[in-house]
Amino acid sequence: MADSIALDPVDLHILRLLQNDSRTTYRELAAEVGVAPSTCLDRVARLRRSGVILGHQLRLDPARLGRGLEALLSVQVRPHRRELIGPFVERIRTLPESRALFHLTGPDDYLVHVAVTGTADLQRLVLDEFTSRREVARVETRLIFQQWECGPLLPPPAESAESGH
Amino acid sequence: MADSIALDPVDLHILRLLQNDSRTTYRELAAEVGVAPSTCLDRVARLRRSGVILGHQLRLDPARLGRGLEALLSVQVRPHRRELIGPFVERIRTLPESRALFHLTGPDDYLVHVAVTGTADLQRLVLDEFTSRREVARVETRLIFQQWECGPLLPPPAESAESGH
């Protein structure tokens, strides 16, 4: 699974455009890339089938939705065993405040990206959903001043990835 | 700026549906929500104008694009002054390996989410783009075992956010 797909310049151009605005029409895509609309359609369908394209998502502004404060919580779960981390992950990832959850190497096992209404809401969240859990050994909270989503995700420039050992 | 917008149940229903699949047609939206398609169009246009909806984005699988390893880099930038952090942010956020960048409170000033081809690529990135920079005082690298995007981002349930400014 997860084999890297061979992508030609047309595929890359299409992906770049769709990452800016996933509702770009096939006609616009075609005009921009310099191929026929049906070709764009074929390419996108292939990219969907091959799993490169996971889906189309709406990006919302948390602040405009009344969640003006975001934070990252580093969490130690001890003991770090499947019986404990399964329910923990399931609970945390379904909290309305959670935006993303990472399972990491290093001393802190999880990083949780949350969006809350303010510091009072954040305090409540930390106390009621994290430190109150028996398996949570430590929580470290860092506020997010500012965040940037980075440029389009593209394959590495050369074929350096596969030197098959 | 970033005032919280008054959203009625129709808006919320539409947002929830579009977060699952931002290409849902206005017709489907209308059928699901129980209003006319043109009403959905009006609502979405308003949400776009008011800034709640930032855009429509394609979600890609980094692994299928040859970037099978992801990591979080915690970075200290010293001295932490505008003249230093401006160029640093600009450089890091435009790296093809960068997926997201956070400016944080706490001892580590920045967190960078990167996607690379493998450990060799990660080592190169850390050495060439981070520790080689004069203003970077410390870099801590943690690998991502697994990550989850969390449920739809919605406004907090009650009117606790706005107690009139």
Add this chain to the structure above:
DNA sequence: ACTGAAACCGGTTTGAC
């Protein structure tokens, strides 16, 4: 906020290379 009509688009078919 709904209706309806016209412009537009997605996706299939067909045909050329």
Add this chain to the structure above:
DNA sequence: GTCAAACCGGTTTCAGT
């Protein structure tokens, strides 16, 4: 096998109400 052109049914969009 891949791309381009034609085509149809569905979608978006904009009047008017």
